[in-house]
Amino acid sequence: MAIDLRLQLTTNLEFKMLNNFWYACEFSHAVTHQPKQIVLWQQTIVLYRNTTGQVVALKDRCPHRGAALSLGKVEGDCLRCPYHGWKFQSDGTCNEIPANPPGVAIHPQAGVQSYPVEEKYGFIWLFWGDLPPDERPSIPSLPEFPDSSYRAVTVELEFQAHYSRVLESPIDTVHSTFVHVNTFGSGDSNNPQFLNQGKLVWKDWGASLISILQEAPPKGMYWRYIGNKKRSEIKLDCSFYLPNLVWDKVEFKFKSFSCIAHVPLNERTTLVKLICFRNFLTHPWFDRLFHKLSLQVLQEDRLVVESQHPQAVPDDINAELHAAGDALSIAYRQLRQKCLALEYKSEAIATQIPDVAGYRN
Ligand code: FES
């Protein structure tokens, strides 16, 4: 059978993970003094906090016989392997091999790979790449991050799709009245038109767009409480930041923010980690309700996203048609393509913004 090499190459490019970026990869609260395994692009990584509370990230494979270090024990700032007790410092250097007689030097290759990590916006960020610190793109600066008067819940859900497809779902402003017809889009699925869509604003490694949507009040007691009683305008300020973050602000009678990390477990599986902030019904008693609702919304998204073909956004911008409401996803595709074309180098792409207007009315 003849093989279309061109198609194969395209597919490989589509399913890549962007290199040399900070990836939001785990909730801050999930990392403690107990080692925890995470997965990023098929690579197992162990996270733990040292004595000062700083997060350490090491490859989760002992260089001796390959045991998972995440099954071991944190001792002070170090991590001890569960199999033969080799001990590793937070920079990955091995500083103890219990079976060695006293005075025997530790082989320089006995160390394990460590990763740069930071903690910000309720997430652990891991740098995936090989750029030196002064050349790395920075972790995004999120505008208007909620203060302590907001209440937050966290939710996570696995999607069987490349992270580029999954990330496009929360930056798609039109889908709510269809996909979320049983939750927050329950008001009127026949009128998902924009009253106004603002100008696309480029950010460092991302873009944002403000949309004003007209929606009827959603149905149900809960939605009636938080929504307006009449047909109303909802202001949606939506941003994406390469490589894997979406930051949404929804303004109606109240305000809510969503900080969404799309963690690529492998080329066809994405773990979505969502922090949802609200300035209404802030009593902890309501957390269960918001957790349930947020999970339901993600499940509604998952059903559609997992049906998309191909499982990654196409390499060719023109491979799919675009319409009103697609400007942000077009911008995402173009910026992602620009990074891939530059072989993931960070050469001031943020200042070489692609000339994309997307669809305009
Ligand atoms: S496998 Fe880790 S010390 Fe032997």
Ligand SMILES: [Fe+2]
């Ligand atoms: Fe959605």
